[in-house]
Amino acid sequence: MITYADARMSRLFDVAGRASEELHEKQHQRSLASFREVTARLEGVGLTSGWAAWGTAVNLDRLGDLAMAFETIQASLRLDPLSPSALRSFEVIANRLREAIANAAPTDASVPTLYGLLQQTDDADVPTHLAMVRHLAATKQLERAAALAEAVTLLAPASRDAWLARANVARLGGDEAGAAGFEAEARVRELDELPLAPITTKGKGA
Amino acid sequence: MPAPIDRAALKRLQQESPKLKELVEAGDWSTLRTKTAELKARATAQGIDSAYLAWCAAIAHHELGEPTEAVEAICHAARLDPVHPAITRAFRDVCRGARTRLCDEPTGSALVPALYAQLSRIGETDLACHLAMAHHQLEQGEVAAATTLVDAVVLVAPSNLEARALRRHLAQVTEDPNAARFEAMADDVEARQPFGVPGVRGRC
CATH class of the missing domain: 1.25.40.10 (Tetratricopeptide repeat domain)
Structure with a gap:
């Protein structure tokens, strides 16, 4: 049996495990909520996690919120710039952003926003x-x-x-x-x- | 009407060409280059243009640090068989190698404009290549050309620190009355630079 000295940590790991399972099962809305809960609980005890930001970004991406996914995957990379999964997801999300902007109608108001995001990271x-x-x-x-x-x-x-x-x-x-x-x-x-x-x-x- | 193929010569070529793959696997690049050139000459004499031989030549040149020859060979291979996975993979590797070499060359090296022109022709330059070329132009006293290039880079990639720094430097060199504006922009970009995001890879 795994025990933790602090009940807050025990609960945190429970939620993190659930977030991961939900992501694996492609229950993105629920997984997103769980990852957000992980992040909030971490903040509550003064901690951060690149993995939690990565999971949040992946779910946002799968749910179609590309702009927020791109911001969040950058947050993940700020926390761990060497994480292979974060680096891979960064590429996936940047690709999707490029695809979205290339396929957008010329008058689509989201074009300058998406373009600005890609320009921030030299990814246009x-x-x-x-x-x-x-x-x-x-x-x-x-x-x-x-x-x-x-x-x-x-x-x-x-x-x-x-x-x-x-x-x-x-x-x-x-x-x-x-x-x-x-x-x-x-x-x-x-x-x-x-x-x-x-x-x-x-x-x-x- | 083309001359008929010498079947015996073709058979000899077919027997020998698999040995090139063995040289690739052994990493014997110098022998690979020599042997490939020899087979290519014999194949050409038979009217055969082989994507496989071009691929072997590209790999050899790439590994021997001969980027212009490598790019030329892999482009030839890609023209002959544009969807072959080994060729598309090598195309990426060779172009990446050429870009790296272009950026690592000492400023003023004749290889810089040569590689830049070659990569530009096939749409394989990136921001780092443009900046390396601009540095080269500046070194050669072609300040107007360098400024034009850097201005274009700054426009498409306003977050690029190196481009901003070079633009600021060009403004100082040319005593541009707008120099102070470029100083301010460079500082602003530095403050907003994202941390942790993989480096410059703009692909214009």
């Missing part, structure tokens, strides 16, 4: 930047859209999509000649081979 990639360009263009922030599109074509000149996005922004701004030039750049990439890079799902690149 080309499709993410282009989603932001589309959002800026769709919300009539053409100057910012043009600046971002220009930066992306400078840094990732092999991206046909980046040139097309830049052309679109130029056209919206009434710069037909510029748009035609950028489309010509995109066509050059069309004639090139397709990008060789395997689809690197990070956690999965680069």
Whole structure:
């Protein structure tokens, strides 16, 4: 029989065990509540746990609260930056954020928030930047859209999509000649081979 | 009409090519490079372009610290067989190795712009590569080009400390009247830098 000198700790371990089992059984709503209880009990006795933050983040991710999951997995990494499970989950959640922003409608108000989150950790990639360009263009922030599109074509000149996005922004701004030039750049990439890079799902690149 | 394949020559190639895998497993990179080149010349003479040979060449060059040759070879392999798991895995390894080498090269090394151009062409640069290139340009006196590159990095990755520091330095070098603004931004970014999150991996 395992005993603890302090009843508070005994209860804490009970809840932690339950949180873990619920996560394993994919009962994410219940597991989230249990992990939160673990965290609260830990705080009550002046302790912290990277594992508890990790479990919270995983549940939030599975429940679709990506922004909070991303914040929480960073909290977990602050507590234990070497934890393999936290590092792996960070990649999984960052990937999902990138996927969400890339698939969002241009006018979706969540785009700048998600983009800002990814930028905080240098985790934005080309499709993410282009989603932001589309959002800026769709919300009539053409100057910012043009600046971002220009930066992306400078840094990732092999991206046909980046040139097309830049052309679109130029056209919206009434710069037909510029748009035609950028489309010509995109066509050059069309004639090139397709990008060789395997689809690197990070956690999965680069 | 292409010349018919010399079947005896092809059979000899088929007998010898599995030995390259043994060299890979033994880690005998120098022999692998030599033997692969020899087989490749013979295969080419028969009109054969083999993804496997290109993969072997890429592995050998990669392990021998020859990143430009490694990238060239793995790209060739990927063109011939883009979905082969061994090739896609090696592609990642070779590109990662090339990026690391680019960033570790002494500023001013001719390998920096060469690798940067090569990686850029195949969309495999990351933020660290851009910054290494900007450092190189600065070293070569190409201050305007360095500034353009760093400005783009700062725009897409405003949390990147190194980019901010380099931008601040460029502002000082060029006596930019906005230098104070870059100082303030760098300090602000430093204060907000997340701890514990894996390092710079921006993939633009």
